[in-house]
Amino acid sequence: MNIVKGIEVDLKVELGSTMMPIHHVLRLGRGAVIELDATEDDPMKIYGNNKQIAEGEIRIEEGRLAVEITRKLTLDS
Numbered sequence: 001m002n003i004v005k006g007i008e009v010d011l012k013v014e015l016g017s018t019m020m021p022i023h024h025v026l027r028l029g030r031g032a033v034i035e036l037d038a039t040e041d042d043p044m045k046i047y048g049n050n051k052q053i054a055e056g057e058i059r060i061e062e063g064r065l066a067v068e069i070t071r072k073l074t075l076d077s
Contacts, residue, residue, distance in 0.1 A: 013056070013067050014045040043070060 016036025028034070043055035044067055056067040 009048045012047040
């Protein structure tokens with residue numbers, strides 16, 4: 001196990017996504033709302049080194065955001 005302790009993995013959690021023209025992005029200001037393609041019941045996508053590895057749900061623990069893993073994906077998923 002000591003071999004893998006030093007390996008770093010870039011983790012990302014995706015709440016949802018959207019496509020918009022660059023001129024809309026440039027006009028975004030403080031308080032702007034960006035509508036995503038996900039609902040509150042959809043699982044969050046969890047990526048390790050830009051490959052989806054799991055799904056999860058948002059949790060709030062001690063005032064901090066956390067993600068609970070609800071499904072681990074296999075390599076062929």
